[in-house]
Amino acid sequence: MAVDVPTRRALLTGLAALPVAASAAAAAERKERRSKKRKPARPKIQHVDVAIVGAGVFGAWTAWHLLRAGKSVRLFDAYGAGHARSSSGGASRVIRMGYGADALYSEMARDSLKYWKELSDTASAPIFHNTGVLWFAPQGDSYTAQSLAWLQANRVGHEHGDVSWLQNKYRQIQFYQGETGILETEAGALIAARGVQEVIADAQIAVERVVMPAPLFSKRIKKHTLPDGGTADHLVYAAGPWLAELFPQQLMHKIVATRQEVYHFGAPQGDSRFAPPALPVWADFNNGRIVYGIPDLEGAGFKIAFDTHGPVIDPDTLERQLTPAGIAEARAYVARRFPGLANAPLIGGRVCQYENSSNGDYLIDRFPGQERVWLVGGGSGHGFKNGPAVGKRVAAHILDANLAVEPRFSFATKGTVAARTVF
Numbered sequence: 001m002a003v004d005v006p007t008r009r010a011l012l013t014g015l016a017a018l019p020v021a022a023s024a025a026a027a028a029e030r031k032e033r034r035s036k037k038r039k040p041a042r043p044k045i046q047h048v049d050v051a052i053v054g055a056g057v058f059g060a061w062t063a064w065h066l067l068r069a070g071k072s073v074r075l076f077d078a079y080g081a082g083h084a085r086s087s088s089g090g091a092s093r094v095i096r097m098g099y100g101a102d103a104l105y106s107e108m109a110r111d112s113l114k115y116w117k118e119l120s121d122t123a124s125a126p127i128f129h130n131t132g133v134l135w136f137a138p139q140g141d142s143y144t145a146q147s148l149a150w151l152q153a154n155r156v157g158h159e160h161g162d163v164s165w166l167q168n169k170y171r172q173i174q175f176y177q178g179e180t181g182i183l184e185t186e187a188g189a190l191i192a193a194r195g196v197q198e199v200i201a202d203a204q205i206a207v208e209r210v211v212m213p214a215p216l217f218s219k220r221i222k223k224h225t226l227p228d229g230g231t232a233d234h235l236v237y238a239a240g241p242w243l244a245e246l247f248p249q250q251l252m253h254k255i256v257a258t259r260q261e262v263y264h265f266g267a268p269q270g271d272s273r274f275a276p277p278a279l280p281v282w283a284d285f286n287n288g289r290i291v292y293g294i295p296d297l298e299g300a301g302f303k304i305a306f307d308t309h310g311p312v313i314d315p316d317t318l319e320r321q322l323t324p325a326g327i328a329e330a331r332a333y334v335a336r337r338f339p340g341l342a343n344a345p346l347i348g349g350r351v352c353q354y355e356n357s358s359n360g361d362y363l364i365d366r367f368p369g370q371e372r373v374w375l376v377g378g379g380s381g382h383g384f385k386n387g388p389a390v391g392k393r394v395a396a397h398i399l400d401a402n403l404a405v406e407p408r409f410s411f412a413t414k415g416t417v418a419a420r421t422v423f
Helices: 008-032 057-068 103-122 142-153 163-169 192-203 240-246 324-337 384-399
Strands: 047-053 073-077 092-095 133-138 158-162 179-184 188-191 207-209 231-237 255-265 281-286 289-294 302-306 346-357 363-366 373-377
Touching: 047 057, 057 073, 057 192, 057 373, 057 384, 092 103, 092 289, 092 384, 103 192, 103 384, 133 142, 142 158, 142 179, 158 163, 163 179, 188 192, 231 384, 240 255, 240 346, 240 373, 255 324, 302 324, 324 346, 363 384, 373 384
Parallel strands: 047 073, 047 231, 073 207, 133 281, 231 373
Antiparallel strands: 092 188, 133 179, 158 179, 255 302, 255 346, 281 289, 289 302, 363 373
16 A cells, blocks of 8 residues: 655644644643652551562552552562563563454453553653553454453443454555454553552652562461561562462462563654554564554653564573664564654664463462462563553452452463463
């Protein structure tokens, strides 16, 4: 298909109008937002109901829900909240609800979106950007059809159409004949590290920079001892890719961190085709492979990533430098699908990790034989969006010891391997 490329005159005209447009957009944002001043963290106490190890998205939202339920909590992390080596660090993540026939994750994402929106509306800067999420794939793809059926059945806002609809709506993308698409209009992108930090601030809790060892288990233990001599009735290890290091006998090869690269390309001055509202978050699902990206949010540039598992890594010692081969692959893809960015400069990038469980599902279960020790992880590439729902589930288990564990999230299922869409 032909792609509309702005002329230099059009770009200059657009640039001249930018101050007015930006001012109007800023005014609309200020009118909609209800930002509030966060209260300071509660004073630290020596004995708490729950100590949480890991201040990423799962640990932060678990603390948030427990504190809202009236429990006392301490939150620990070796590097701080949403740090660069964590699975919750970095600039942005996708939040969507279409998961094919996997209604469990669709429902968790829908539940989580409410919490993210409320947090974003009261934050000093936005956490959720309602860009929409565009999914496109060959016509007849079952995952796409199942996602559409769930969106329709649950009355979640969306649009869908064939390749002509896609071409007319997004002329900056090169679509292929026979493709079909779904636009989730209520979905979008989350600002990652800032989001984690905002959850913690809203929970009025401080993150304590401590390396927490695995607990010494004993059936006679009623209270767990913390590094500074404090105690806790319950322990939650939401340590992401460090879980297998803490519990090697139980989780080695069942929770694995793999190396991933993301790339940010810069559109020319005045070319707004690759930023909201012209471009939503997007995902290209072809031949079983997913390539996805986020439009230029907050000046970070056009983001692209490949949803494939890289080599196994150690998140502590990994040298986080982009590879020439990875950059070349990203450039080639962008040139094919987004011709207007064929010569765009690479303006940023990040080496991060997926945190994969052996069957692709989360781990939310008690440590075997320990009623008051919980392990939470396996977020992989799709865990961030569901942080509120995961934290809510963990808190519910602590509040009600008789609540049954979701079988898919149990230790028992972490011995088999199954493919999963994870972005």
